[in-house]
Amino acid sequence: MRTPVVAGNWKMHLTREEAAGLTRDIKEKVGGEENVKVILCPPFTALDGIVGECRGSNIQVGAQNMHWEDEGAFTGEISPLMLKDIGCKYVILGHSERRHVFGETDEDVNKKLLSAVRHNIRPILCVGETLEQREEGVTDTTCREQLEKGLEGLSQENAENIIIAYEPVWAIGTGKSASAKDAEHVNNYIRIILSGIFSKAAELIPILYGGSVKPDNIDELMAQPNIDGVLVGGASLNGDSFTEIIRKSALKTS
Ligand code: 13P
Numbered sequence: 001m002r003t004p005v006v007a008g009n010w011k012m013h014l015t016r017e018e019a020a021g022l023t024r025d026i027k028e029k030v031g032g033e034e035n036v037k038v039i040l041c042p043p044f045t046a047l048d049g050i051v052g053e054c055r056g057s058n059i060q061v062g063a064q065n066m067h068w069e070d071e072g073a074f075t076g077e078i079s080p081l082m083l084k085d086i087g088c089k090y091v092i093l094g095h096s097e098r099r100h101v102f103g104e105t106d107e108d109v110n111k112k113l114l115s116a117v118r119h120n121i122r123p124i125l126c127v128g129e130t131l132e133q134r135e136e137g138v139t140d141t142t143c144r145e146q147l148e149k150g151l152e153g154l155s156q157e158n159a160e161n162i163i164i165a166y167e168p169v170w171a172i173g174t175g176k177s178a179s180a181k182d183a184e185h186v187n188n189y190i191r192i193i194l195s196g197i198f199s200k201a202a203e204l205i206p207i208l209y210g211g212s213v214k215p216d217n218i219d220e221l222m223a224q225p226n227i228d229g230v231l232v233g234g235a236s237l238n239g240d241s242f243t244e245i246i247r248k249s250a251l252k253t254s
Contacts, residue, residue, distance in 0.1 A: 004222065004249045005163060005206045005229030007039040007124060008236025009064060009092060010046075019046035023053040025239035026246075031057050036250035037229070039090050039124075040236075044078055051087040062090030062124065065098055068111035080119040091116050092124045092231075094150055096169045100130070106149035113150055117158045124163040124231065125150050126210070127190070131170035139168075140189050147193050159201035163208060164190055165231040171211025173233060180217070183209045184224035191226050215244040222252045 014022065019042045030038065041062040042050045051061045067077035083091060093116065094109035109125070116123045127146040129139040143166065154162070166186050171178050178186075187207045194202035209221055210231030221227050229249060235241040 002204065002206050002228045003035065003037050004252045005037045005039065005208060006242075006246045006249050007041060007062065007090075007092075007163075007165075007208065007229070007231045008242055009041045009095070009210075009231055009233050010043060010237060011064070011097070011233060012043055013237055014042060014046060016046045016049050019043075020049055020053055022237070022239055023050050023059075026243055027053070027057050027059060029239065029243040030246045030250075031059065033246060033250045034058075035252075036246055038246055041090070041092055047083075047088055048086045055087075060089050061087070062092060062122075063088050064092050064095065066091050066093075066112060066116065066121075068108075068115040070115075080115050080121055083121055084119055088121065090122045090124060090163075092126065092165075094146065095126045096128055096167055096172055100169065106146055109146075109150045110152050113162075114153055117154065117161060122161050122163065124165055124208070126165045126167050126231070128167040128169050128172075128211075134168065134170060139186060143186060143190060144193055147190065148197070151197060156198055156201055159194075159198040160204050163206045164194070165208040165210050166190060167210035167231060173212070175212050177212040177214075177217050177221075178209070180220040180224055180227075183221060184226055187224065187226035213245065215241050215248065218245045218248045222249050 039060045070081050093112045098104040113123045127143045129142040133142045206228040208229045208231045213230045213232045
């Protein structure tokens with residue numbers, strides 16, 4: 001059985017004070033929920049403060065990106081050692097905004113993933129097709145390629161420590177979520193690819209869906225057998241809607 005995962009990607013939003021306020025609100029409303037793993041991913045500037053806010057609760061904290069090297073002349077970058085230093089346990093890697101706005105390649109994502117695992121930081125690897133790729137009918141092959149390249153060299157033992165998020169690029173921030181049926185199709189396909197690479201561990205890896213997740217589409221998404229949770233952007237910036245998504249996700253039983 002896979003515990004449902006709800007991760008909030010706050011992207012480039014919130015000052016430290018705003019982030020702390022939102023975290024307290026989330027803690028108050030759903031801090032006691034047991035059947036769900038909540039991960040907050042604030043911007044780097046707020047990370048340290050949010051790790052402090054979450055100490056003693058079962059809410060975990062993740063970064064939105066990192067460099068693969070431990071240190072060096074990489075102006076503007078943040079290393080896995082720095083994330084570890086502040087107690088950050090997760091990192092989102094290969095988000096579509098990193099790939100499409102900042103030109104990250106599958107090779108970059110792979111180096112980051114192996115480095116994160118080496119440092120005991122659990123990667124949330126994002127994959128997903130653009131609208132153009134969907135219209136060309138290459139959704140499955142695009143996700144397959146991103147997965148195979150992103151996971152290259154990952155050992156069987158470490159496979160249990162990763163999370164995958166399927167985020168179709170056209171559904172991100174558009175208000176237009178993939179249908180539950182389409183999301184389940186891709187998540188199921190991802191599970192098949194993972195089984196080919198990792199055999200047994202594939203059943204343990206949480207596969208999330210992301211892209212315009214809201215309180216009114218969460219039930220249908222979470223009802224799908226291969227949707228183990230969600231990666232939420234816009235709706236995670238609002239305490240009421242994010243905690244409603246968390247509460248509803250915690251109801252998943254299988
Ligand atoms: P939205 O929920 O705003 O569509 O963003 C999804 C996302 O990119 C999460 O990583």
